[in-house]
Amino acid sequence: MRKxxxxxxxxxxxxxxxxxxxxxxxIPRIGVEDPAERYYPPQGNLxxxxxxxxxxxxxxxxxFDVSGWQQYLRYLSQLSRGDLGTxxxxxxxxxxxxxxxRLPWTLVLSxxxxxxxxxxxxxxxxxxxxxxxxxxxxxxMNASTVMTALPAFFLALxxxxxxxxxxxxxxxxxxxxxxASFDWSWRAIAQVARNAALPVISxxxxxxxxxxxxxxxxxxxxxxxxxxxxxxAKGMSTRTVKYRHVxxxxxxxxxxxxxMSVSGLIGGSVVIEQIFNWNxxxxxxxxxxxxxxxxxxxxxxxFLSSFALLANLxxxxxxSLLDPRVSAGGGRR
Amino acid sequence: MSQDxxxxxxxxxxxxxxxxxxxxxxxxxxxxxxxxxxxxxxGESGCGKSVSSLAILGLxxxxxxxxxxxxxxxDGQNLQALNEQQMAQIRGKDIAMIFQDALTALNxxxxxxxxxxxxxxxxxxxxxxxxxxxxxxxxxxxxxxxxAQRYRQFPHQLSGGMRQRVLIAMAFAASxxxxxxxxxxTALDVTIQMQVLEELRAMQxxxxxxxxxxxxxxxxVNYLADRILVMYSGKIVETGPxxxxxxxxxxxxxxxxxxSVPRLDTCNTRFYQxxxxxxxxxxxxxxxxxxxxCSYAGELCxxxxxxxxSLSPQREVRCHFPLQKGEGGDSQHA
Numbered sequence: 001m002r003k004x005x006x007x008x009x010x011x012x013x014x015x016x017x018x019x020x021x022x023x024x025x026x027i028p029r030i031g032v033e034d035p036a037e038r039y040y041p042p043q044g045n046l047x048x049x050x051x052x053x054x055x056x057x058x059x060x061x062x063x064f065d066v067s068g069w070q071q072y073l074r075y076l077s078q079l080s081r082g083d084l085g086t087x088x089x090x091x092x093x094x095x096x097x098x099x100x101x102r103l104p105w106t107l108v109l110s111x112x113x114x115x116x117x118x119x120x121x122x123x124x125x126x127x128x129x130x131x132x133x134x135x136x137x138x139x140x141m142n143a144s145t146v147m148t149a150l151p152a153f154f155l156a157l158x159x160x161x162x163x164x165x166x167x168x169x170x171x172x173x174x175x176x177x178x179x180a181s182f183d184w185s186w187r188a189i190a191q192v193a194r195n196a197a198l199p200v201i202s203x204x205x206x207x208x209x210x211x212x213x214x215x216x217x218x219x220x221x222x223x224x225x226x227x228x229x230x231x232x233a234k235g236m237s238t239r240t241v242k243y244r245h246v247x248x249x250x251x252x253x254x255x256x257x258x259x260m261s262v263s264g265l266i267g268g269s270v271v272i273e274q275i276f277n278w279n280x281x282x283x284x285x286x287x288x289x290x291x292x293x294x295x296x297x298x299x300x301x302x303f304l305s306s307f308a309l310l311a312n313l314x315x316x317x318x319x320s321l322l323d324p325r326v327s328a329g330g331g332r333r
Numbered sequence: 334m335s336q337d338x339x340x341x342x343x344x345x346x347x348x349x350x351x352x353x354x355x356x357x358x359x360x361x362x363x364x365x366x367x368x369x370x371x372x373x374x375x376g377e378s379g380c381g382k383s384v385s386s387l388a389i390l391g392l393x394x395x396x397x398x399x400x401x402x403x404x405x406x407x408d409g410q411n412l413q414a415l416n417e418q419q420m421a422q423i424r425g426k427d428i429a430m431i432f433q434d435a436l437t438a439l440n441x442x443x444x445x446x447x448x449x450x451x452x453x454x455x456x457x458x459x460x461x462x463x464x465x466x467x468x469x470x471x472x473x474x475x476x477x478x479x480x481a482q483r484y485r486q487f488p489h490q491l492s493g494g495m496r497q498r499v500l501i502a503m504a505f506a507a508s509x510x511x512x513x514x515x516x517x518x519t520a521l522d523v524t525i526q527m528q529v530l531e532e533l534r535a536m537q538x539x540x541x542x543x544x545x546x547x548x549x550x551x552x553x554v555n556y557l558a559d560r561i562l563v564m565y566s567g568k569i570v571e572t573g574p575x576x577x578x579x580x581x582x583x584x585x586x587x588x589x590x591x592x593s594v595p596r597l598d599t600c601n602t603r604f605y606q607x608x609x610x611x612x613x614x615x616x617x618x619x620x621x622x623x624x625x626x627c628s629y630a631g632e633l634c635x636x637x638x639x640x641x642x643s644l645s646p647q648r649e650v651r652c653h654f655p656l657q658k659g660e661g662g663d664s665q666h667a
Contacts, residue, residue, distance in 0.1 A: 225437065226432060226434060226437040226438045227437060227438055227439055227440040227441070229387075229392055229432070229438075230430070230432060230438045230439065230440075230500075230503075231440065231451075232392055232421075232424065233390060233392060233424055233425060233429065233430040233432075234424065234425040234429070234451060234452050234455070234503065235421045235422060235423070235424035235425030235426055235452075235455055235456060236421065236425075236451060236455065237418065237421050238417060238421075240451075244443075245440055245443075248442055248443075249440070249441070249442055252442075322442065323441070323442050324441075324442060324444075324487040324489070324490075325441060325442075325487070325489050
């Protein structure tokens, strides 16, 4: 039963992945004109022959020299070799190289954000649930009402203005030499931490609040279930009831939202990266968008969606480990 | 009440203060259960029978509930004086519970084996492998087929009857002196009900455990119980031996409950039902709580709540105009 479930999830993911590749190929082509027209509009100082040669060369360079169907097959075979294509940036760097350069910097932000959000969120949420109606619980709930109304980019601007420019606690703007001079020395790591502080804080406040709220509600809901009364009627200690019976069940919805936030690890910080001029995937994507660098856009899109797919697959599999009802598909054995 | 009772409860009151008003769920009940005996608590939904049992075991959340009692004594121990940790030592070991809906009463993400193990590990001083053996044996004892396989399965993989048997096995696991069974067969099909009841009775007879049976089903009472305690709107209205009460009820409410049991041997085309509903616990009627629904009620019933009077040494009834005459002449008009 369980093996079948795993296989089913994997096949499903592969199927969706194929659809993603196809959409990723066709969607940019809906709007794109002939690249030759776009990059080399007719100019007076060229003869018609010269101009048509240039156009042909350009089409060949961008792969528009064959029919759409052949382009699609070519794209598939290129992907199957692990090649995401070549960027239109000066120097024609490989898309995969560009992503590899930027990805770690984005992960620095998003992983720290996730770590802080989940740990603090779980701690605050469970303690609020176990002190339901008391001061700590009410304070958290009121704070969350206020904080959910403040988007991360707004917090980022405020923090950058005050903690950065006004009080000078942290760099308000990423120090320009941070990426170039990074060499794994303690000094460089400290510099990254210093620069990441404001972006991470502004991203994680919302995360902490939403995880805390979710955890609190989930723990309270599970605490009222009949099987908790059963566990207590069996003479289980308060501690055992809380940790073994309540928490494991209360974690199920949290795992789902965790899985969903994993897929946002890479693409979720576009705006924040802009505000702090952080050199990550978000800035890369915006650059690609603003310069019509569509091989780069396609590459990033594909990378983001495959990452999200993988994250979903992992969530499904983890969920079935935690909750035996999932992999059983409702059937009785 | 007698001194040799296993469980003695006197003057148990449970109220829930809410924003909308005070809910008097239990308004001072007395009960005693003797070793090996089966006492049935009978009444409609909302009469306070389940709340009473949870209050005795200290399983009601306080708040929201407020529990007061003159006495809750079990096996010589004053349960009210125990802290949560000491109560946990008694729950499952000396007093166990069987709940109504076995699907929600079992933890969905733990195998039933592990849930059974917990009792043996906690109360019987066993190690893991001994607990596993004991659990499988316990499953076999309540008639679960291929217990070693079931041990590894999860609640959703079992049928309703199987799950209820698991709960029964769990309750009997540590050989408790008293088991409180709250509607143990209500969630089951009628055919499965009988099997589970037979299992429950066999287990009870074999182990000599006292049973407090909470139900609204008089056929279950007739099958299992020795004594009966009828509750209405948070108060005891009649108590006595099952055979006597089922044959000759003294309280109009008990009579109503009995008449509303569908029968095969008469040709009535309609089911009898007691008119109206259980009173709103926030706004109970004056005098006898049952008078608005009672066809025998007189002026006196609207004004004063009758006291619980004895009809015979074994029977008590809370009614101004009981349907049965008492044996002792003095109990008539106190």
